[in-house]
Amino acid sequence: LPPFFQINAVNTVVITPAKIKHENADIHIVITGFNESSTSTIFNQKLRAKKTGAPHAVTFHLTDPIKKAKVSINIQGHEKFEHEVRVRPNVLVIHIHTDKPTYAPGEAVSIRALPLTHDGGIFDGTIEFALV
Structure with missing residues (x-):
């Protein structure tokens, strides 16, 4: 299995x-x-x-x-x-890009994500992000 x-x-x-x-x-x-x-x-x-x-x-x-x-x-x-x-x-990988490498506390973070499925398509489900 x-x-x-x-x-x-x-x-x-x-x-x-x-x-x-x-x-x-x-x-x-x-x-x-x-x-x-x-x-x-x-x-x-x-x-x-x-x-x-x-x-x-x-x-x-x-x-x-x-x-x-x-x-x-x-x-x-x-x-x-x-x-x-x-x-x-059906998510193989998520490519994540931010607009800069580091942020100050309380600063807004801009994220772009490209989630790809195992067959190379774009995943169209919900993805949640948590910043720590």
């Missing part, structure tokens, strides 16, 4: 069933999203007769903002796997 899922981005989960007595196995993956007071199914797919010992990738686009996700994977002949995954905005 990836360390986190990204909002407004294509996410991938790779599943490799261990080889057991069967050459093929059915795989069922469900990804559930959690907010403060609600849950929703983000992704639900059944993969039929997939070769054991080989990786199988599933991709999904996460559009709704959520706090966290739970991944549940059922593979025929294996124990059920469940794991929580963090969710974060």
